[in-house]
Amino acid sequence: MVHREASEDLRARGDSGLSGLIRHGFGLKKEVSEAIGSDYQSDVVEWFRNHDHFGRFGEVEVHLAREFGFCYGVDKAIDFAYQTRRRFPDRRIFLTAEIIHNPGVNQRLRELGVQFLAGRYRGEFSYDDLRPEDIVILPAFGATVEEIAQLRERGCTLVDTTCGSVIHVWKRVEKYAQDGFTAVIHGKYSHEETRATSSRVLQFPGGHYLIVRDKKQTQLVCEFIRGKAPAEVLVEKLGKGMSPGFEPARHLVRIGVANQTTMLSSESLEIASMLRAALAERYGEEHIDEHFRSFDTICSATQDRQDAIHELGRKGMDLILVIGGFNSSNTTHLIEIASRYTRAYHIEDASDLISANEIRHKRWDRQEPERATDWLPAKRPLRVGITGGASTPNRSIGQTILRLLDLCGVSPRFAEAK
Ligand code: SF4
Known part of the structure; x- marks a missing residue:
C-alpha cells in the first residue's frame, strides 16, 4: 500500500544515493534560524509580547491577540524548507503546492530557488519533468496518496x-474506512489538506468519503438520512465532495465525522451533533454506536487562535484587523469570528491599508478581495485589535501595526523597531 511505504522514514544514504522520504530535517536547524528570523520576525511584535500584548500611542490603543501568527506546524514546514535549501544548494528543489497559505512566505521560497509544481505559483515544470536527483518538499497540509505515488515512481x-x-x-x-464507516469531513473539498485527507480513505476496499463545507450542506445530508431528501439532490449539491462511486443510500448508513484542522471549531461540533441526531432518529438511539463516530480533529493552534480572537472581541474593540493570506482557511475563520463583535477587516499585509480612507480586504463569505472606504474610525480614543492567522509571519503583523499608527497620525514609541 502506498501509504505504508510513504510512512517509512528512509534516511539519507549519502548525498549521491539520497532517496526516500525524509521527515526530520537535516540537522541544520541552528544554521537556518538566523535566515528565518531575518525573513519573518518582527521587533514590533516582540515589543508587544514584552508589554502584555498592549500599547497605548497617543489616543490609539493597540491590543495584540494572546495567540497569533505561525503555529508549530508552519514553523516546522518553513524550517524544513530552509534546511533543504541549505543542504542541497545545487539541486533542483520543488514544492507540490504552496507550503502554507501565505503569499509572502511562498514568494520568499521562490526567491530561494524553490519551484512550485502546482497552484498559483506554478512555474514551468510538472511532475513529468522530475528526475531522480530532484528534491520535492511536501507542504504542511500534506499531499494526496496519488501525488506521493507519482513522486516515488519518479524516484525523487x-x-x-x-x-x-x-x-x-x-x-x-483511515480507521473509519477500515471499520466500514464513511468519513464525513467538515472541510473545503478544494483545500489541499482535505484533498490529502480524503485520499487516505480510498486506500481501503470499500472506503468512501463525503465532504461538507458547512451546516447548510450538513442539513441536506441529515434530511437525506431522515428520508426527507432524495439522493439526486444530495449528489447534485455535494457531488464534488463525494468519493468516486459514492451512493448515498449505501454510504450514509455508518458514518464517522472528522474535520479539516483549520475549520471553525464551534461549527464542527454542531455538524457532528446534527449528523448524530439524524442517525439516531433513523436507526434508534440504542443503535447509534453502530452508525455514528466522531472525533474533533481541529488542531490546538487553530483552537487557541479562535479563543484569542473571541477574547479580543469581548474586550470591546472599535476595529479589528486580521492579517493573513486571503486563501488561508484558519485566517478566514478568525475574521468570521471577529466580524461578530465589531467592524473587522481581513488584509494580507500592511500594503492593504492603502490610506486612512481606503482599504483592500476580503470578507469571510466572499471569494475575492475588494476595496472599501471609511474603514478607519475617526473616534478617539480608538481601540484596535490585531491578530494574524497560523500562517502569518510576525513581520507582516508588525508592519501592519506601524502602518496603522502612521495612518492614525501617531508616532510609535518603538521607532527603532522594524
Ligand atoms: S494550523 Fe494546525 S494543522 Fe495546520 S499546520 Fe498549523 S498546527 Fe498544523
Whole structure:
C-alpha cells in the first residue's frame, strides 16, 4: 500500500544515493534560524509580547491577540524548507503546492530557488519533468496518496513537512474506512489538506468519503438520512465532495465525522451533533454506536487562535484587523469570528491599508478581495485589535501595526523597531 511505504522514514544514504522520504530535517536547524528570523520576525511584535500584548500611542490603543501568527506546524514546514535549501544548494528543489497559505512566505521560497509544481505559483515544470536527483518538499497540509505515488515512481527524494496534526486526522479517517464507516469531513473539498485527507480513505476496499463545507450542506445530508431528501439532490449539491462511486443510500448508513484542522471549531461540533441526531432518529438511539463516530480533529493552534480572537472581541474593540493570506482557511475563520463583535477587516499585509480612507480586504463569505472606504474610525480614543492567522509571519503583523499608527497620525514609541 502506498501509504505504508510513504510512512517509512528512509534516511539519507549519502548525498549521491539520497532517496526516500525524509521527515526530520537535516540537522541544520541552528544554521537556518538566523535566515528565518531575518525573513519573518518582527521587533514590533516582540515589543508587544514584552508589554502584555498592549500599547497605548497617543489616543490609539493597540491590543495584540494572546495567540497569533505561525503555529508549530508552519514553523516546522518553513524550517524544513530552509534546511533543504541549505543542504542541497545545487539541486533542483520543488514544492507540490504552496507550503502554507501565505503569499509572502511562498514568494520568499521562490526567491530561494524553490519551484512550485502546482497552484498559483506554478512555474514551468510538472511532475513529468522530475528526475531522480530532484528534491520535492511536501507542504504542511500534506499531499494526496496519488501525488506521493507519482513522486516515488519518479524516484525523487521527498522532504515531508506534513503537520503532525494533519497526520492525526489521516489516522482517524483511515480507521473509519477500515471499520466500514464513511468519513464525513467538515472541510473545503478544494483545500489541499482535505484533498490529502480524503485520499487516505480510498486506500481501503470499500472506503468512501463525503465532504461538507458547512451546516447548510450538513442539513441536506441529515434530511437525506431522515428520508426527507432524495439522493439526486444530495449528489447534485455535494457531488464534488463525494468519493468516486459514492451512493448515498449505501454510504450514509455508518458514518464517522472528522474535520479539516483549520475549520471553525464551534461549527464542527454542531455538524457532528446534527449528523448524530439524524442517525439516531433513523436507526434508534440504542443503535447509534453502530452508525455514528466522531472525533474533533481541529488542531490546538487553530483552537487557541479562535479563543484569542473571541477574547479580543469581548474586550470591546472599535476595529479589528486580521492579517493573513486571503486563501488561508484558519485566517478566514478568525475574521468570521471577529466580524461578530465589531467592524473587522481581513488584509494580507500592511500594503492593504492603502490610506486612512481606503482599504483592500476580503470578507469571510466572499471569494475575492475588494476595496472599501471609511474603514478607519475617526473616534478617539480608538481601540484596535490585531491578530494574524497560523500562517502569518510576525513581520507582516508588525508592519501592519506601524502602518496603522502612521495612518492614525501617531508616532510609535518603538521607532527603532522594524
Ligand atoms: S494550523 Fe494546525 S494543522 Fe495546520 S499546520 Fe498549523 S498546527 Fe498544523
